[in-house]
Amino acid sequence: MIFKDKTVIVTGGSEGIGAATARKFADAGARLVLVARNRKKLESIAGELRDKTQVEIFPMDVADAEACVNLLKKADFEFGRIDVLVNNAGYHERGLVESVPAEALGRIVDVNLRAPIVLTRLALPYLRAAGGGAVINVGSLAGRTPVPGSAVYSASKSGLRAFTHALAEELRGQGIKVALVAPGPVDTGFIMADIDRVSDMTFSQPISTADEVAQAILDLCGNRVRERAMPWLSGVLTTVAYVAPWLGRALKPMLERRGRRTKQALKAKLELSQ
Numbered sequence: 001m002i003f004k005d006k007t008v009i010v011t012g013g014s015e016g017i018g019a020a021t022a023r024k025f026a027d028a029g030a031r032l033v034l035v036a037r038n039r040k041k042l043e044s045i046a047g048e049l050r051d052k053t054q055v056e057i058f059p060m061d062v063a064d065a066e067a068c069v070n071l072l073k074k075a076d077f078e079f080g081r082i083d084v085l086v087n088n089a090g091y092h093e094r095g096l097v098e099s100v101p102a103e104a105l106g107r108i109v110d111v112n113l114r115a116p117i118v119l120t121r122l123a124l125p126y127l128r129a130a131g132g133g134a135v136i137n138v139g140s141l142a143g144r145t146p147v148p149g150s151a152v153y154s155a156s157k158s159g160l161r162a163f164t165h166a167l168a169e170e171l172r173g174q175g176i177k178v179a180l181v182a183p184g185p186v187d188t189g190f191i192m193a194d195i196d197r198v199s200d201m202t203f204s205q206p207i208s209t210a211d212e213v214a215q216a217i218l219d220l221c222g223n224r225v226r227e228r229a230m231p232w233l234s235g236v237l238t239t240v241a242y243v244a245p246w247l248g249r250a251l252k253p254m255l256e257r258r259g260r261r262t263k264q265a266l267k268a269k270l271e272l273s274q
Contacts, residue, residue, distance in 0.1 A: 001134065001177075001222030004029035009071070011062050012089030014041035014166065016188035017138060017217075020210035021086055024218050026052040028189040031253045033075040035089070037061055044265070062089045062115040063107070066245040068122055075126075082126040082132040087116035087160075090138065090190065094197040105152045110155035117163055124176070132175030134221040137164050138213070139182040141205070141229060144238035149186055149199050157182075161227070167242070168226055183213050183230040195267060201252065203266070204259035205234040 008025045012018040013034035022032055022045060031054040036042050042057040049055050056078050060067040075082050091111035093104040120135050127133040142150055143157025159182055168178040184205040185191055191198050208230050216228050229235025241248030 003084075003152060003218075003221075005031065006083035006133075007031045007075060007081050007130075008084040009033045009035065009075055009123070010086045010088060010113075011035040012138075013086075014045055015208070016211050017183075017186060017210045018086075018088045019045050019250065020214035021088065021217050022049060022055075023042065024211075024214045026055075027083075028088045028218065029053065030084070031079050032056070033078070034060060035060060035062065035071060035072070036049055041180070043270065062119065063110040065118050068115070068119045071119075072122055072126055081130040083130050084101045084124060085120060085127070085133075085135045085216045086121060086138070086217060087135070088138040088217075092150070092194075094150060094153075094194065094199075096149060096270055097151050100152070107150045109156050109159075112153065113163075116160060120163075120167070120178075120226075124171075127176050128174075132177075134177040135167075136217050136220050137180045138217070139159075139164070139180045139227075141182055141184040141234055141238050143243040144182055144229065144235065147199065147201065165226065177221060179225060180227045181213060181216045181220060181230065182227060182235065183208050183216075184234045186210060186213055192266070192270070195263065195270070198263070200259035200263060202257040202259060203262040204255035205237075207262075 003025055008030045010022050013022050014036035022034055025032060026049045033056045035058045039059040042059055046055040046057050058071050068082055089111060091108055093100050116137055137160050139161050140157040142154040142274050144162045164178055164180040171178060185202050185207045187207050188210050220228060258261045
């Protein structure tokens, strides 16, 4: 897909994977609409990229359906078209289900599942008016196999995965690509800032960079792949653990030991850098 003069909306676009994705699209010549709750962070990344392309920011909560309507109207008004929607905004409150406040569990579902469903539905007429385009959802390996300690997060990302595949079938042949990238641990503040509460199992898998995930998002806009698990081997392992849970339980102690070692090394590195 050629991104020159195309309009791309990135939710969660102020930092981490979202900011890396914005940079990739800017390098490719796309015009950007960046969405996040923190205006100051949005202004920072927008200021960085305005030498390369046109950038509009929209501070909002993606779980606010009315704000989603206004976001799309603004993007269409400013740039005259919408070509790509990247549903990247995410929320997580780690812990066993009974240890997490009920309102936080609801927030996980609202941000990770309900918001991208609603925003995608609202965006489809704009994508059609532009002659087609792409919706790329940022899932997780946790959505491919259940993760204790992240039960509702896993459920939200599993739901997003199912929505992606079902919608892709509904839109088959209509010129709108729908796809999902499902990374494991990514070197961003989403997990590094909360490293003590991240499960050892999470760190048993290779850690991707935000740039690697961002590149996968750009690639998914134009290729024929519907889902990209990252890293590939971790995607295979999550599939095996899902279809053969007894095998996943058998491997769990070994994977947790590996993850514990990786976490300890990462914490030591973080402490040295402070």
